[in-house]
Amino acid sequence: MAVTDEAIEKIKGMIVSGALRPGDRLPKESELAADLGLSRNSLREAVRALSLIRILDVRQGDGTYVTSLDPQLLLEALSFVVDFHRDDTVLEFLAVRRILEPAATAMAALRISEQQLDALTARLDKLGESPSVEDLVAGDLEFHRGIVHSSGNSVLCSLLDGLSGPTTRARVWRGLTQEDAVAGTLREHRAILAALRDRDAEAARSWATVHIASVEQWLRSTL
Amino acid sequence: MAVTDEAIEKIKGMIVSGALRPGDRLPKESELAADLGLSRNSLREAVRALSLIRILDVRQGDGTYVTSLDPQLLLEALSFVVDFHRDDTVLEFLAVRRILEPAATAMAALRISEQQLDALTARLDKLGESPSVEDLVAGDLEFHRGIVHSSGNSVLCSLLDGLSGPTTRARVWRGLTQEDAVAGTLREHRAILAALRDRDAEAARSWATVHIASVEQWLRSTL
DNA sequence: GCGCCTCAAAACCTCCGACGTATCAGGTCA
DNA sequence: TGACCTGATACGTCGGAGGTTTTGAGGCGC
Numbered sequence: 001m002a003v004t005d006e007a008i009e010k011i012k013g014m015i016v017s018g019a020l021r022p023g024d025r026l027p028k029e030s031e032l033a034a035d036l037g038l039s040r041n042s043l044r045e046a047v048r049a050l051s052l053i054r055i056l057d058v059r060q061g062d063g064t065y066v067t068s069l070d071p072q073l074l075l076e077a078l079s080f081v082v083d084f085h086r087d088d089t090v091l092e093f094l095a096v097r098r099i100l101e102p103a104a105t106a107m108a109a110l111r112i113s114e115q116q117l118d119a120l121t122a123r124l125d126k127l128g129e130s131p132s133v134e135d136l137v138a139g140d141l142e143f144h145r146g147i148v149h150s151s152g153n154s155v156l157c158s159l160l161d162g163l164s165g166p167t168t169r170a171r172v173w174r175g176l177t178q179e180d181a182v183a184g185t186l187r188e189h190r191a192i193l194a195a196l197r198d199r200d201a202e203a204a205r206s207w208a209t210v211h212i213a214s215v216e217q218w219l220r221s222t223l
Numbered sequence: 224m225a226v227t228d229e230a231i232e233k234i235k236g237m238i239v240s241g242a243l244r245p246g247d248r249l250p251k252e253s254e255l256a257a258d259l260g261l262s263r264n265s266l267r268e269a270v271r272a273l274s275l276i277r278i279l280d281v282r283q284g285d286g287t288y289v290t291s292l293d294p295q296l297l298l299e300a301l302s303f304v305v306d307f308h309r310d311d312t313v314l315e316f317l318a319v320r321r322i323l324e325p326a327a328t329a330m331a332a333l334r335i336s337e338q339q340l341d342a343l344t345a346r347l348d349k350l351g352e353s354p355s356v357e358d359l360v361a362g363d364l365e366f367h368r369g370i371v372h373s374s375g376n377s378v379l380c381s382l383l384d385g386l387s388g389p390t391t392r393a394r395v396w397r398g399l400t401q402e403d404a405v406a407g408t409l410r411e412h413r414a415i416l417a418a419l420r421d422r423d424a425e426a427a428r429s430w431a432t433v434h435i436a437s438v439e440q441w442l443r444s445t446l
Numbered sequence: 447g448c449g450c451c452t453c454a455a456a457a458c459c460t461c462c463g464a465c466g467t468a469t470c471a472g473g474t475c476a
Numbered sequence: 477t478g479a480c481c482t483g484a485t486a487c488g489t490c491g492g493a494g495g496t497t498t499t500g501a502g503g504c505g506c
Binding site for chain 4: 468
């Protein structure tokens with residue numbers, strides 16, 4: 001194994017074992033390199049790799065720190081990876097989202113606050129009846145993000161966030177090519193919101209399923 | 224933005240745009256560095272970072288290649304990230320798995336082959352009635368992996384694989400501290416397998432839920 | 447005393463050049 | 477024909493030299 005890979009493993013070990021805790025500052029590059037027995041150049045490769053996936057946070061002029069290691073932060077790297085997937089696997093991502101999103105929406109029905117419900121309503125009202133495709137997609141993303149956030153599970157929240165990238169792209173295509181999709185999306189959003197207000201978890205789950213299945217169906221017929 | 228980060232973005236762009244396709248070989252470090260307008264050292268940091276998350280595959284003495292970019296491969300990096308999570312977020316991971324695994328098991332009920340069913344049965348038989356905790360946990364992992372693989376969705380499969388890490392650890396603790404957990408796990412495995420043989424998706428889903436919920440419940444009462 | 451400015455130390459950022467090591471292709475020899 | 481050797485190629489590692497950014501201490505004026 002290359003010395004850089006060893007360094008990655010050792011730093012990982014220091015964090016997992018608790019020797020380094022979230023927010024802790026690492027020794028400066030030259031010292032850490034000496035401690036781990038490699039050159040500063042090679043160590044930098046290890047640090048850079050860990051910083052790409054949000055394990056470390058390097059600040060020029062200051063130092064290198066362990067991030068908070070929140071699920072939200074770490075799974076943020078997921079979206080980076082998801083970007084690389086080709087369009088032919090979008091359906092698989094969508095299928096997973098079809099499983100998670102209804103479940104998250106049902107969970108939210110039991111926990112969402114009146115305040116958040118009002119905020120979601122305001123957001124939908126602001127969009128109006130016939131928004132541009134860009135506004136609709138952006139609003140859709142925010143709408144679902146808000147609901148999933150109310151599920152109370154940050155891992156679930158981040159995971160769906162990461163998986164939404166490809167779905168969003170698909171939604172754009174759909175909006176551009178299928179006129180009645182806009183109206184349908186708005187109607188489904190209203191229905192989901194109404195179910196949440198009623199605290200009706202099963203209705204919320206069903207509407208969320210319908211919402212995603214409609215995109216999936218369109219996509220399947222197109223590809 | 225630092226030159227290394229620019230290089231990461233540019234390489235990502237070359238892949239996403241299709242200029243570099245899976246399996247393609249990159250120009251040698253010195254040439255690529257010159258093309259992108261940075262030093263070989265800085266470029267190496269970018270390449271190392273992309274190689275950690277399985278976007279690039281570097282082979283000493285040969286060259287640097289774009290990986291297959293399969294969902295399976297890219298989400299493999301997920302387990303690396305998940306390793307960093309502290310024990311206090313295990314419940315959130317488990318909750319997500321509780322959503323995905325029953326769905327995957329239900330999907331598998333409709334698709335799994337007789338051959339795979341026989342293989343799963345043989346695996347359970349081989350374990351016997353009172354295996355060691357280590358064997359049980361390893362068998363459990365393989366059992367679920369086999370089922371999820373039969374769901375036919377590689378994204379779902381990889382995702383669950385990555386999420387199983389923390390769950391597995393929890394299962395070990397449970398096996399070590401709760402004697403009847405072993406018998407319960409074996410019983411539930413048999414029940415899931417029977418439901419799969421019957422092609423009964425709903426029964427398979429329910430048993431999978433019970434299976435995970437039992438771990439979740441124990442964990443919740445312990446923490 | 448309080449706030450602002452200046453400056454020097456600390457730490458990361460980038461680059462260069464050199465040498466070590468692994469792989470592969472082609473030639474050599476039995 | 478097949479095994480072995482050898483050179484070219486490309487990645488791996490290192491040490492050192494400046495450059496840039498951040499931070500905080502110290503000094504200055506109000």
